[in-house]
Amino acid sequence: MPYNEDGETWDLAYNKFTEGMAENKPGHKSFNQYKLPKWVKHPMSHPFSGLFIDCPSYAYACLNGAQDGLTNYLNLGPGHVAGIFGDMEMLAACSTAELNARTLNGETPAHFAISYGHPWILQGLVERGADTTSPASNGVTPEQLIYSSNRNHTIEREYLEAALKGELTEKKNVQAQEYKLKKWRAEGLDTLAEEFLDGQKQKQRLHMFKMGDFQMPYEIPSAQDAKAKNDVPSSAVAWPPAKKKKALPVALLFPGQGSQYVGMLKDCINLPSVQAMLTTAQQVLGWDVQELMLQGPEEKLSETKHCQPAMFIAGMAAVEVMKQTKRELVDRCQAVAGLSLGEYTAICAAGVLSFEDCLGLVKVRAEAMQLATELVPQSMCSVAGKDRITLEKLCADARAADTKDGVEPICQIANVLFPAGFTCAGNKSTVDKLCVLAMEAKALQARVIKAGGAFHTPLMQPAQEQLSKALSEVLPKMKPPRCAIYFNLTGKRVQAGTPPSEFIDLMKKQLTGEVLWEQTVRQMIMDQVKDFYEVGPLKQIKSMIKRIDQDAFKRTENISV
Numbered sequence: 097m098p099y100n101e102d103g104e105t106w107d108l109a110y111n112k113f114t115e116g117m118a119e120n121k122p123g124h125k126s127f128n129q130y131k132l133p134k135w136v137k138h139p140m141s142h143p144f145s146g147l148f149i150d151c152p153s154y155a156y157a158c159l160n161g162a163q164d165g166l167t168n169y170l171n172l173g174p175g176h177v178a179g180i181f182g183d184m185e186m187l188a189a190c191s192t193a194e195l196n197a198r199t200l201n202g203e204t205p206a207h208f209a210i211s212y213g214h215p216w217i218l219q220g221l222v223e224r225g226a227d228t229t230s231p232a233s234n235g236v237t238p239e240q241l242i243y244s245s246n247r248n249h250t251i252e253r254e255y256l257e258a259a260l261k262g263e264l265t266e267k268k269n270v271q272a273q274e275y276k277l278k279k280w281r282a283e284g285l286d287t288l289a290e291e292f293l294d295g296q297k298q299k300q301r302l303h304m305f306k307m308g309d310f311q312m313p314y315e316i317p318s319a320q321d322a323k324a325k326n327d328v329p330s331s332a333v334a335w336p337p338a339k340k341k342k343a344l345p346v347a348l349l350f351p352g353q354g355s356q357y358v359g360m361l362k363d364c365i366n367l368p369s370v371q372a373m374l375t376t377a378q379q380v381l382g383w384d385v386q387e388l389m390l391q392g393p394e395e396k397l398s399e400t401k402h403c404q405p406a407m408f409i410a411g412m413a414a415v416e417v418m419k420q421t422k423r424e425l426v427d428r429c430q431a432v433a434g435l436s437l438g439e440y441t442a443i444c445a446a447g448v449l450s451f452e453d454c455l456g457l458v459k460v461r462a463e464a465m466q467l468a469t470e471l472v473p474q475s476m477c478s479v480a481g482k483d484r485i486t487l488e489k490l491c492a493d494a495r496a497a498d499t500k501d502g503v504e505p506i507c508q509i510a511n512v513l514f515p516a517g518f519t520c521a522g523n524k525s526t527v528d529k530l531c532v533l534a535m536e537a538k539a540l541q542a543r544v545i546k547a548g549g550a551f552h553t554p555l556m557q558p559a560q561e562q563l564s565k566a567l568s569e570v571l572p573k574m575k576p577p578r579c580a581i582y583f584n585l586t587g588k589r590v591q592a593g594t595p596p597s598e599f600i601d602l603m604k605k606q607l608t609g610e611v612l613w614e615q616t617v618r619q620m621i622m623d624q625v626k627d628f629y630e631v632g633p634l635k636q637i638k639s640m641i642k643r644i645d646q647d648a649f650k651r652t653e654n655i656s657v
Contacts, residue, residue, distance in 0.1 A: 173197040179208030179217050185306035187220050195226035196368055198423060202233035210241045213248040215272050222262045227368045273301050343430040345626040348445060350411045350438035353403050355634040358392035369416045373451060377409055380455050385409060391474050400548040404437045404462035410657050411632040412451060413443035418655045430625055433616050434581040446577035453573055460566040464559035469549030473524040476547040477531050478519045481540030487518055494530040510552040511611040514643035521550035525574050554612055560607040567604055583630035587615030589623060616643050628652040
């Protein structure tokens, strides 16, 4: 129906036709002849018709990508909307992640609670341990916003100061809400209107903020009760799926064992999300990973059973750090991949498993690999400056030269890192012979590395069997990845949305198969990935990319922790 001249109300002449209208076209059935309820015909017949969008509806629309008819370009969540409207019921329904979520501008729900002057929301965030200290993208912390925002009056700032310290008493809480209600009143109201509103404070607090002890004169039916009565028109047509934004040409790359160092996480240890991960890690691992990462000793941190969980946690902490300034890149990344142990960090970042479940798998993997390294003497070496064919021949020569005690020696390529850059692994004596042969063949480098064992060789078969069993047990908890994953075993892409049952074998066979890292990076470039982020300690992956592709190296950034 067309709008009237005021631009707000609708013309109630249902048989009228004006050029441009879809209704009442000549030769068509009149709109008034359809047996439709009045709200279909004129839901906006008057601006005070009582139809409005309440706070929960606003938030749910926000989550579905629509807000007041626009896309949710600020990336608001229900925690932010609770801060805008002062709705305690909505705040109570928020998850921990939603309480700490950030907008495109880096603002947390605490910023919104302060900006809109709702100290009871701020106190609720403090009581639930939400982030109330981190600055937004402009560098302004919630505490600084209390004094810089021009929305709030002096008394409101005092309430907000108390709430930020968790010291807002019940009496001050009521005073703050009543002050807000009075502040919102139109100016110049009649005395009778003022007296009426003053007598309705409890009711207003209940409706506006979901606070107070006002008792409704009737019981509000639940959604199930309303549905059971079936007295409200409903559609049998399912809502279309929310439109997903196109992935950005970004890849998150996670380092593996060997990138650890004493002092990891020292710069991000106070992030609430990192603290939550460390608390969960303490429960899953049974030892204090925070103390080991910050204090060492280095020898203990380098042990496989300790190093792998620490590196997994460091990688996920780096994701949280990246979200502080580049959340859009994390949420809409095209692909993830990880080097050896880093593959599990990539799987967690892709949403296949929760942090807790994935850390449990890493614990099993690390302990099984530690035991496997103790069965027979074994080691790993780094060889650079020789092509694959030459290196495979040198490995064969090393095996042929090491035939003592009738034990079949093992020495083979374990990691293909970059052109003419490999790691080889196997029996200790055989790997030692390989280093000698490689240097005699004029290799640029051939040295034993402190990796802990012959990873990605048949010597890891006992660990693979134990890990495969754990993977099968956790398979029902796995979800399809939100972005593409590139697995070590093939160097190929597994598309977003692929059922985990179709790629779990790639995880099971990784321990005894080669890590095709060079092929992984080249395939990502072929698949139009433009920007690479090494997410985790140090810069080993970036150093490898430098030798794989110069253009990719120039577009590689470190998110170190």
